[in-house]
Amino acid sequence: MATPAVQLDVEGIEVRLSSPDKVYFPELGISKLDLANYAMGVGEGFLAGLKMRPTTLERWPGGVRQGMKLTTRAGGKGDAFYQKRAPEKRPEWVDVAEVKFPSGRPATAITPSNLATIIWAMNLGTLRFHPWPVSAPEVDLVDQLRIDLDPQPGTDFRDAVAAALELRTVMMEFGLEPYPKTSGGRGVHVFCMIEPVPFVDARHAVIAIGRELARRMPAKVSVDWWKEERGERIFVDFNQMARDRLMASPYSVRPVPQARVSAPLTWDELPDAHPDDFTVLTMADRYRERGDVWAPLYxxxxxxxxxxxxxxxxxxxxxxxxxxxxxxxxxxxGEPPRVQPSKQRRPHSDYSSPTDQRE
Structure with a gap:
């Protein structure tokens, strides 16, 4: 028998939570209500990472169980899915903005302006929130530079940390003030606030930063788009700065059995950090002690x-x-041909791809 819905008072807004006892992480016994309480416990920081940003919802309505898969463009089927457009039926306090996808097609996306919107989205099964690096209403101008340090096979979180520490030096030399967080997996994300620029300029900036980092750590860091060229190095995923890409917000929950979260950190914490240190079960206590360590970023x-x-x-x-x-x-x-290097008929001077080779 289904557990009756409950009404949560979220900073003065009533949010209905259906099936509050539904288990989302069986190994830990974490329910939908537990997830909502987690989000409210870190609420100010959670909202700060999403506020007024067009946001894609990663929905796992059946919870996280062995064998479950996320629907992808290639696979077409799965137990979880991305929702880029705002649901047509939504409360009046869920704000939205009009955005354009790379194809030029318009869409209405949610732009959270209150904590209640996050809890409402969690009621739909949302675990990870993927905000664009823009703020409504200026949805074509990037105001937050983001760099994704993505470990390749043969590398791990410690390698990403080493790259992030050198990346900090590179960015500071360019006059930028970076802040790190865990991805919730093996990677590290580094953000900074910037004067608004078009998407093309923001992406070019990450390419330039990534190339400089790779020059300093050639055996450890790669900006090569093709996996066959990366080797056992950390990949600076410059295309995460392109329009309509997915990067988890701070405090988002990763759909893994440990219920890890994407944890904002200070640079002093990063060398000794480990992704398993930051979960739905541990982050609330950390937040009560430390608050949002990314408040200085915003x-x-x-x-x-x-x-x-x-x-x-x-x-x-x-x-x-x-x-x-x-x-x-x-x-x-200015884009080079999208031809895999090993399949090129003649040598080419840069990197190209007909399909997305990221895992």
Whole structure:
């Protein structure tokens, strides 16, 4: 027999939570109500990472169990799915904004402006929230630079940490103020606030930063789009800065048995951190003790990308090119051919891809 729904008072807004006892993480016994209480416990920080940003919901309505799969473009079937468009039936206090996908198609996306919207989305089975790096109403201008350090086979979280520490130096030399967080998996994310720029400029900035990091750590870091070229190195995923890409927000819950969360950290904490330290069961206590350690990020003065974009221009002048876009993108100006290096009929000077090779 289903457990009756409950009404939660979320900062003065009544939110209905259906089946509150439904278990989402069987190994830990974490229920939907537990997830809602977790989100309210870290509420100010959770909302800060999403506030007024168009957000894709990653919904796991059946919970997280062995064998469950996330629907992908390639597979087409799964137990969980991404919801990029705002549900047509939604409370009046769920704010939205109009965005455009890479194809040019418009869509209405949720832009959370209150904690109640997060709890409402969790009632739909949302675990991970994927906010765009823009803020409504200026949804075509990036105001948050994000760098995804993605471990490749043969590397792990410790390798990502080493790359992040050197990345901090690189970014500071460009006049940027970065902040790290765990991805909830093996990777590290590094964010900073920037003066608003178009998506193309923000992506070029990450390419330039990634190339400089790879120059300093050539045996440890790669900006190669194709897996066959990356080797056992940390991949700087520059395409995470393209329009409509997915990167988990701070405090989002990763759909793994441990119920790990994407944890904001200080640079002093990062060297000794481990992803398993930060879960739905542990983060609330940490938050009560420390608060949101990323509050200084949101309060920081947005920095200019001029110096980074100047470096990108110098790289182009020296013979480098732009990098391949994700496969759903139309051909972009300056983009090299989307041909896998091992299948090219003749050598090419940069990296390209007909399909998304990320795992």
């Amino acid at each position: 309060a920081s003065t947005p920095q200019s990308l001029d110096a980074v974009l100047e470096r990108y221009g110098h790289d182009i002048e020296s013979g480098l090119t732009d990098m391949p876009y994700p496969p759903e993108y139309p051909k972009m100006p």
